[in-house]
């Protein structure tokens with residue numbers, strides 16, 4: 464710390480307070496040992512410049528400052544600095560209020576215990592700015608590293624590496640030039656564009672490191688007497704450096720956070736669009752299904768079976784495969800309606816639909832063809848298979864006892880089936896199956912007839 468300290472012993476940029484603040488923020492003030500360790504570090508950092516009791520009082524001032532900042536941040540609900548709003552709150556609580564109080568108290572120690580040359584207000588101002596910058600530069604950096612209780616590597620990330628190297632190169636060139644030429648044209652302001660570019664491209668993690676490195680470099684240069692801002696008195700040079708570091712930090716960190724927020728918004732927007740698209744696709748699927756389904760029985764409707772069966776018919780004709788069509792009609796269904804009511808009739812139709820769904824192969828298709836009439840399309844079914852299937856369906860329906868509205872109802876179905884012939888189409892097949900069904904009705908119902 465001695466490298467960045469003015470002749471009166473006030474730091475141009477004072478970093479240790481941020482360590483204590485971050486320890487408090489991360490652990491919510493739980494770990495006392497961390498506090499003791501930081502107090503020890505604060506005193507040790509002051510020992511090279513001050514007598515031990517001065518160092519002890521100064522560390523008391525620093526700790527007070529940190530606790531005021533921490534208390535304010537807790538009141539404002541700020542534990543992380545990844546949003547612009549929390550950064551602004553942090554700026555008010557730490558660099559503005561906490562460091563200001565620290566500056567007022569610290570200047571008393573420097574002026575009256577240490578016997579400084581500069582005026583009380585001038586020392587208070589340098590102290591305030593030094594502490595403010597220490598908090599501003601270091602807190603976001605440490606919070607970036609100790610992310611959610613884990614140490615996040617800011618150094619080895621591949622996309623950051625080129626940025627770090629470029630930053631070190633820029634700083635090295637700047638330091639060499641200003642040390643050799645001491646030219647006022649080499650104002651640190653020329654560092655701003657590359658830093659903003661880096662903050663924009665490499666996000667908050669990198670911005671915190673670049674701000675910390677640049678600030679420290681400038682602080683060391685100004686306290687070593689390098690005239691960063693022309694031939695001013697040392698204290699004026701320090702003040703300018705502090706002002707510059709302040710502006711640079713706010714701009715870099717603010718810019719990085721702003722970019723992160725924009726990215727976040729963009730991501731959320733994309734997520735929302737993706738969600739809506741998925742919902743629309745699902746709705747579309749549901750609509751398609753609804754358009755194909757008969758609401759009462761859950762089977763395909765007439766239009767859907769026409770499309771699907773036509774494909775089956777074409778395929779079986781092309782490959783010379785058999786196919787059968789079964790037409791089922793509930794016997795004396797009008798009586799069911801008349802005797803028990805239309806609602807009971809609906810339950811009966813739904814049961815026939817369920818029987819078909821449960822009894823057929825997955826390659827078979829069934830549909831409600833109209834009223835109390837059903838159709839089954841059975842690819843690969845020859846005469847024997849179709850007759851067996853029709854018989855089985857007839858028996859299963861006849862074996863059902865349907866309970867509805869307090870009634871127990873037994874029903875039967877008549878079935879006519881037709882087999883695919885060369886040159887057939889779906890309409891011809893259904894026409895023949897219908898004729899066979901008519902025969903089944905004529906011969907007494909509850910029976911199967913072949914076309």
Ligand SMILES: Nc1nc2c(ncn2[C@@H]2O[C@H](COP(=O)(O)OP(=O)(O)OP(=O)(O)O)[C@@H](O)[C@H]2O)c(=O)[nH]1
Pocket residue numbers: 759792793794795796797798800804805806807808809812833834835904908
């Ligand atoms: N409950 C109900 N009844 C329907 C529905 N669609 C058609 N029906 C009725 O089904 C009955 C069909 O009667 P018919 O065509 O005379 O045939 P049936 O009484 O079954 O006599 P057969 O076919 O000769 O055995 C009519 O009463 C229609 O009103 C429906 O969705 N729900």
